[in-house]
Amino acid sequence: MEKTVFEKIIANELPATKVFENERLIAIKDIAPAAPVHILIITKKRIPSIQKMETDDLPLLQEVAKVAQNLAKENGVEECYRLLTNCGTDAGQTIFHLHFHLIGGRPLGPMA
Ligand code: 5GP
Numbered sequence: 773m774e775k776t777v778f779e780k781i782i783a784n785e786l787p788a789t790k791v792f793e794n795e796r797l798i799a800i801k802d803i804a805p806a807a808p809v810h811i812l813i814i815t816k817k818r819i820p821s822i823q824k825m826e827t828d829d830l831p832l833l834q835e836v837a838k839v840a841q842n843l844a845k846e847n848g849v850e851e852c853y854r855l856l857t858n859c860g861t862d863a864g865q866t867i868f869h870l871h872f873h874l875i876g877g878r879p880l881g882p883m884a
Pocket of ligand 1: 786800802804805857864
Protein backbone atom coordinates (compact mmCIF):
# COMPACT_ATOMS: atom_id res chain seq x y z
CA MET A 773 0.00 0.00 0.00
CA GLU A 774 1.44 3.36 -1.00
CA LYS A 775 2.32 5.68 1.85
CA THR A 776 0.00 8.57 2.58
CA VAL A 777 1.39 12.11 2.34
CA PHE A 778 1.41 12.19 6.11
CA GLU A 779 3.30 8.90 6.40
CA LYS A 780 5.95 10.39 4.13
CA ILE A 781 6.13 13.51 6.32
CA ILE A 782 6.36 11.36 9.46
CA ALA A 783 9.20 9.38 7.81
CA ASN A 784 10.94 12.66 6.82
CA GLU A 785 10.56 11.76 3.16
CA LEU A 786 8.62 14.98 2.54
CA PRO A 787 9.38 18.35 4.14
CA ALA A 788 6.99 19.96 6.61
CA THR A 789 7.10 22.53 9.37
CA LYS A 790 6.77 20.40 12.50
CA VAL A 791 5.45 22.14 15.59
CA PHE A 792 5.02 19.08 17.83
CA GLU A 793 6.02 15.43 17.82
CA ASN A 794 5.87 12.50 20.19
CA GLU A 795 5.63 8.72 19.75
CA ARG A 796 2.00 8.81 18.70
CA LEU A 797 1.28 12.21 17.16
CA ILE A 798 2.87 14.80 14.95
CA ALA A 799 1.67 18.36 14.34
CA ILE A 800 2.63 20.36 11.25
CA LYS A 801 1.65 23.64 9.64
CA ASP A 802 -0.89 23.16 6.86
CA ILE A 803 0.61 23.77 3.42
CA ALA A 804 -2.49 25.78 2.35
CA PRO A 805 -3.60 27.57 5.50
CA ALA A 806 -7.27 28.54 5.82
CA ALA A 807 -6.41 31.04 8.57
CA PRO A 808 -3.29 32.63 10.11
CA VAL A 809 -3.02 29.59 12.39
CA HIS A 810 -3.70 26.28 10.65
CA ILE A 811 -2.04 23.28 12.20
CA LEU A 812 -2.66 19.62 11.43
CA ILE A 813 -2.47 17.20 14.35
CA ILE A 814 -1.86 13.79 12.80
CA THR A 815 -1.82 10.31 14.29
CA LYS A 816 1.38 8.45 13.45
CA LYS A 817 -0.67 5.30 13.19
CA ARG A 818 -2.33 5.14 9.80
CA ILE A 819 -6.02 5.25 10.61
CA PRO A 820 -8.14 6.22 7.58
CA SER A 821 -10.59 8.45 9.46
CA ILE A 822 -12.20 9.00 12.85
CA GLN A 823 -14.96 6.62 11.78
CA LYS A 824 -12.41 3.80 11.39
CA MET A 825 -10.88 4.22 14.85
CA GLU A 826 -10.87 1.02 16.90
CA THR A 827 -11.68 1.13 20.59
CA ASP A 828 -7.97 0.73 21.38
CA ASP A 829 -7.21 3.86 19.34
CA LEU A 830 -9.63 6.09 21.22
CA PRO A 831 -7.14 7.30 23.89
CA LEU A 832 -5.44 9.13 21.01
CA LEU A 833 -8.39 11.53 20.99
CA GLN A 834 -7.61 12.59 24.54
CA GLU A 835 -4.02 13.21 23.56
CA VAL A 836 -5.08 15.16 20.46
CA ALA A 837 -7.22 17.41 22.69
CA LYS A 838 -4.26 18.05 25.03
CA VAL A 839 -1.89 18.79 22.15
CA ALA A 840 -4.51 21.12 20.63
CA GLN A 841 -4.86 22.99 23.93
CA ASN A 842 -1.10 23.46 24.15
CA LEU A 843 -0.68 24.50 20.52
CA ALA A 844 -3.63 26.91 20.77
CA LYS A 845 -1.96 28.56 23.75
CA GLU A 846 1.47 28.64 22.10
CA ASN A 847 -0.08 30.32 19.06
CA GLY A 848 -2.13 32.80 21.08
CA VAL A 849 -5.51 31.53 19.86
CA GLU A 850 -6.73 29.77 22.99
CA GLU A 851 -9.82 32.02 23.16
CA CYS A 852 -10.89 31.42 19.54
CA TYR A 853 -10.14 28.35 17.47
CA ARG A 854 -11.70 25.40 15.76
CA LEU A 855 -10.57 21.79 16.08
CA LEU A 856 -12.11 19.56 13.46
CA THR A 857 -11.66 16.44 11.42
CA ASN A 858 -13.21 15.81 8.05
CA CYS A 859 -14.61 12.30 7.66
CA GLY A 860 -15.31 11.16 4.11
CA THR A 861 -14.90 12.70 0.69
CA ASP A 862 -18.22 14.54 0.86
CA ALA A 863 -17.11 16.14 4.13
CA GLY A 864 -13.97 17.45 2.43
CA GLN A 865 -11.51 14.77 3.47
CA THR A 866 -8.69 14.53 0.95
CA ILE A 867 -6.04 12.61 2.90
CA PHE A 868 -7.25 9.33 4.35
CA HIS A 869 -4.93 9.33 7.32
CA LEU A 870 -6.49 10.65 10.53
CA HIS A 871 -5.75 14.30 11.23
CA PHE A 872 -7.33 17.22 13.03
CA HIS A 873 -7.29 20.80 11.81
CA LEU A 874 -6.56 23.44 14.45
CA ILE A 875 -7.69 26.70 12.85
CA GLY A 876 -7.58 30.17 14.35
CA GLY A 877 -6.00 33.59 14.31
CA ARG A 878 -8.99 35.41 12.87
CA PRO A 879 -12.68 35.67 13.82
CA LEU A 880 -14.12 32.37 12.64
CA GLY A 881 -17.83 33.14 12.58
CA PRO A 882 -20.51 30.49 12.21
CA MET A 883 -19.72 27.14 10.62
CA ALA A 884 -21.85 27.68 7.52
P1 5GP B 1 -8.43 17.11 4.63
O1 5GP B 1 -8.93 17.79 3.37
O2 5GP B 1 -8.08 15.65 4.35
O3 5GP B 1 -9.31 17.28 5.81
O4 5GP B 1 -7.10 17.86 5.02
C1 5GP B 1 -5.89 17.66 4.38
C2 5GP B 1 -5.04 18.89 4.64
O5 5GP B 1 -3.70 18.57 4.36
C3 5GP B 1 -5.41 20.09 3.76
O6 5GP B 1 -5.74 21.20 4.58
C4 5GP B 1 -4.15 20.34 2.93
O7 5GP B 1 -3.88 21.71 2.71
C5 5GP B 1 -3.07 19.68 3.78
N1 5GP B 1 -1.95 19.15 3.01
C6 5GP B 1 -1.99 18.41 1.87
N2 5GP B 1 -0.76 18.06 1.46
C7 5GP B 1 0.10 18.60 2.37
C8 5GP B 1 1.52 18.59 2.49
O8 5GP B 1 2.26 18.01 1.69
N3 5GP B 1 2.05 19.26 3.56
C9 5GP B 1 1.27 19.91 4.47
N4 5GP B 1 1.91 20.53 5.47
N5 5GP B 1 -0.07 19.94 4.39
C10 5GP B 1 -0.66 19.29 3.35
